[in-house]
Amino acid sequence: MTNEALQLLIKDWAPEAEFTEEGSQYLNVLVKPEHLHDLMEILKFNSETSFDYLFCLTGVDWGQALGVVYHLESTQYRHIIVVKSQTEDRENPRLDSVYDIWATAEFHEREVYDFFGIKFNNHPNMKRIFLTDEWDGFPLRKDYVDEINMVIK
Amino acid sequence: METVIANSNFKSEEYFINMGPQHPATHGVLRLLLTIDGEIIKKVEPDLGYIHRSIEKMCERDSYQQIVHLTDRMDYLSANINNEAVCLTVENALQLEIPDRVKVIRTIIGELTRIASHCLWWGVMGMDVGALTTYFYGFRDREMINDIMEETCGARLTMNYNVPGGLMFDIHPNFVKRVKDFVAHFKTKIPEYNRLLTDNIIFQKRTMGVGILTKEDAISYGASGPVGRASGYSCDVRKHHPYSAFDRVSFTECLETEGDTFARYKVRMAELWESLSIIEQLIDNIPEGEHRVATNAVIKLPKGEYYQKVETARGELGVYIISDGVKSPYRMKFRSPGFSNLSLLSHIASGGKIADLVATMATLDLVIPDIDR
Numbered sequence: 001m002t003n004e005a006l007q008l009l010i011k012d013w014a015p016e017a018e019f020t021e022e023g024s025q026y027l028n029v030l031v032k033p034e035h036l037h038d039l040m041e042i043l044k045f046n047s048e049t050s051f052d053y054l055f056c057l058t059g060v061d062w063g064q065a066l067g068v069v070y071h072l073e074s075t076q077y078r079h080i081i082v083v084k085s086q087t088e089d090r091e092n093p094r095l096d097s098v099y100d101i102w103a104t105a106e107f108h109e110r111e112v113y114d115f116f117g118i119k120f121n122n123h124p125n126m127k128r129i130f131l132t133d134e135w136d137g138f139p140l141r142k143d144y145v146d147e148i149n150m151v152i153k
Numbered sequence: 154m155e156t157v158i159a160n161s162n163f164k165s166e167e168y169f170i171n172m173g174p175q176h177p178a179t180h181g182v183l184r185l186l187l188t189i190d191g192e193i194i195k196k197v198e199p200d201l202g203y204i205h206r207s208i209e210k211m212c213e214r215d216s217y218q219q220i221v222h223l224t225d226r227m228d229y230l231s232a233n234i235n236n237e238a239v240c241l242t243v244e245n246a247l248q249l250e251i252p253d254r255v256k257v258i259r260t261i262i263g264e265l266t267r268i269a270s271h272c273l274w275w276g277v278m279g280m281d282v283g284a285l286t287t288y289f290y291g292f293r294d295r296e297m298i299n300d301i302m303e304e305t306c307g308a309r310l311t312m313n314y315n316v317p318g319g320l321m322f323d324i325h326p327n328f329v330k331r332v333k334d335f336v337a338h339f340k341t342k343i344p345e346y347n348r349l350l351t352d353n354i355i356f357q358k359r360t361m362g363v364g365i366l367t368k369e370d371a372i373s374y375g376a377s378g379p380v381g382r383a384s385g386y387s388c389d390v391r392k393h394h395p396y397s398a399f400d401r402v403s404f405t406e407c408l409e410t411e412g413d414t415f416a417r418y419k420v421r422m423a424e425l426w427e428s429l430s431i432i433e434q435l436i437d438n439i440p441e442g443e444h445r446v447a448t449n450a451v452i453k454l455p456k457g458e459y460y461q462k463v464e465t466a467r468g469e470l471g472v473y474i475i476s477d478g479v480k481s482p483y484r485m486k487f488r489s490p491g492f493s494n495l496s497l498l499s500h501i502a503s504g505g506k507i508a509d510l511v512a513t514m515a516t517l518d519l520v521i522p523d524i525d526r
Contacts, residue, residue: 023457052372055462056471056488071460071471071488075372075386078393082458104375107496115209130202130525140210151214 001048001079003027009048014039026071028082036085037096043072043081044101050074051081054102059112061142062086066093066116087118097123115140165190172510174203180277180514181521185498192506197499205525212485217243217317217452220485225311227489228523230270231465233302234263236315241396242461242472243317246454253398254442255319257435260398261332262305262314264428268339269298270466271421271428274518278418279350281515282359287350294342297335301328317452319445332436336429343425351422360415364501364513367412374500375493378468379420380517384412390464402434414509417516451480467491467518491523 001009006027007019017039018030031039043051056071067086073079087093097120099105109120110129117138119126128135137144173184182203188196208223215223221239225232237259244251276291299309304325306314314321350356366376371384381388389406391399407423409416454476462471468490475484494517502510 023455025460028458054375055377055469056460056473056486058473058484058486058488060475060484069473071473075388102375103370103373103500104493104496107492111492130205132202139207150210 001077006049006079006081009046010039010043013042024082026080026082028084030084030086033085033087033095036083037098037101040070040083040098040101043083049079049081050076052076052102054098054104054108057105057108057112059116059118059140060086061116061140063142064088066090066118066141068095068112068118070098093118094121095119096121099123114138117141167195172507174200177281180519183495183519183521183524185510187507187510189507194502194505194507194510197502197510199495199498201525203525204522208526209485209487212482214481216480217454217482220482221315221317222311222313224487225313226522227487227526228465228467228470228491228520229310230273230520231266231467231470232310233259233266233312233314234463234465235470236313237263237397238461238463238465238470238472240315240317241463242459242474243452243454245461246457246459246474246476247317247448247452249318249446249448251319252442252444252446253440254444256398257439258320258324258444259315260402261432261435261439262302262312263397264431265298265301265332265335267466268425268428269295271425272298274421274466274515275346275350278515279356281511282356284350284353284356287346290342290346290349294339297338301331301335304328304331316445318448319443321445323444324439329436329439332432336432336436339425339429343422346422351418357415359508359512360418360516361411361413363414363505363509364516365411365413366497366501370497370500371412374497376468376497377490377493378464378466378518379407379417379424380468380494380497382407383409383416383420383516385410388469390462390469394462396461396463398435399431402431404431414512414516421516421518453478453480454482462488465490467520467523468494487526489523489526491519491521495519495524 014031014035020028043049051072051074053073053075055073058069060067065086065088070083072081112118114128114130167190170187172187174182184200186198212220221236224235224239272291272295276288279287303309306312366384368384368386371381371386377388392406404427407420409420456478459474462469471488473486474482477483502513
């Protein structure tokens with residue numbers, strides 16, 4: 001499916017979604033956290049889109065907002081879409097988990113929690129995956145400071 | 154035997170056991186928390202991070218040339234392919250026209266890397282299930298590739314042969330001859346591998362019907378590489394999103410349908426032949442030309458987002474760069490194949506025996522620095 005056709009479909013499903021193709025080889029969709037899970041479910045289970053393969057899940061600190069970037073591909077049609085969602089709450093950021101849609105998200109969301117502190121609602125095992133439980137702070141945030149272990153150039 | 158247990162009043166109880174972080178079958182510092190009942194595994198929970206170096210955070214500080222050097226510390230058995238992935242992302246972002254010579258050499262080196270990785274995997278796989286001989290056979294043949302790499306770029310494991318814009322040096326004058334010698338040599342060795350391990354009835358009994366992964370689960374868990382293909386899931390990045398010179402060679406994507414440990418084994422063995430075939434198609438036709446195009450000393454990627462996937466020996470490696478136009482990426486993410494492949498371990502090992510877990514883990518071909526990054 002072409003990006004234009006995808007865009008039309010998604011506008012139908014999530015009217016408030018913002019689109020951009022600028023500076024990216026894929027179609028980018030930005031959705032509000034409250035619509036994220038619903039949209040993801042449609043994207044996977046609708047027979048026209050059938051995005052059954054979540055191949056990358058990235059946490060990003062955009063400065064003001066914290067968010068997640070989902071790279072989705074359909075193994076049937078081989079089209080790709082990038083879905084983004086973000087929250088401005090840096091104290092207690094929360095997004096909905098998509099692990100019930102793609103099982104791979106379980107580990108990837110734990111990684112995002114570990115490094116960005118974004119908690120995922122309904123996640124079965126929301127705890128750190130790489131760092132120890134008593135680790136202070138979330139290292140991949142831009143405002144993270146560790147004077148001992150980080151070499152700043 | 155079973156009736157005796159069924160009729161007795163023995164009560165079974167679940168308990169924890171630690172496997173690793175220094176267990177030989179975990180291939181590095183991976184700790185598995187096993188919940189078991191007798192010898193039946195109920196749950197496998199990996200405990201990660203023993204060698205996490207936060208490569209993604211370091212990338213936010215480094216220049217793109219430096220980042221290439223960090224990537225071969227992830228999956229060190231696919232070092233060249235990792236390097237290539239970063240270089241391709243940077244080159245695509247800069248819209249650099251890469252000479253054909255570079256593309257062909259990168260493809261040959263990539264396939265040599267894949268063979269070397271599979272040789273090591275095959276040797277270690279045999280050792281995991283109790284056949285020590287395979288280890289020496291695998292290492293003997295891998296050594297020839299390491300020698301070729303050493304002559305080409307001076308390094309045997311972490312090559313750093315790729316740079317943004319091409320290759321660090323041109324190939325050595327002996328390269329073509331040595332690669333051809335290796336291909337001829339290795340063609341006589343794969344049948345030997347099969348006689349030694351594949352056809353071994355004990356090995357087959359250990360692996361057939363063990364650790365079954367269905368196609369739907371493979372996709373849902375984001376499995377890639379031989380792990381996905383053994384479940385009948387066509388996921389070869391070289392086919393679906395060709396890069397370098399993979400669009401000009403003909404090869405078959407090795408697929409199996411059983412999804413068990415033996416199927417994953419067979420896929421890798423078949424891939425050895427395909428890699429040899431790819432090398433043979435290219436080795437006599439390396440185009441003349443430059444081995445590198447000039448880039449600025451300080452590379453700044455235009456503002457935007459870039460994604461590149463490549464097929465390493467373990468599966469799909471994704472490089473995701475968010476650039477805000479300065480010399481270092483704003484955010485860099487490596488989607489490593491091992492991390493996703495590990496996430497399905499609990500799913501396919503539950504219900505089996507501890508010995509089956511070892512065989513299953515061997516065919517997931519985990520490289521821990523690739524998972525921990």
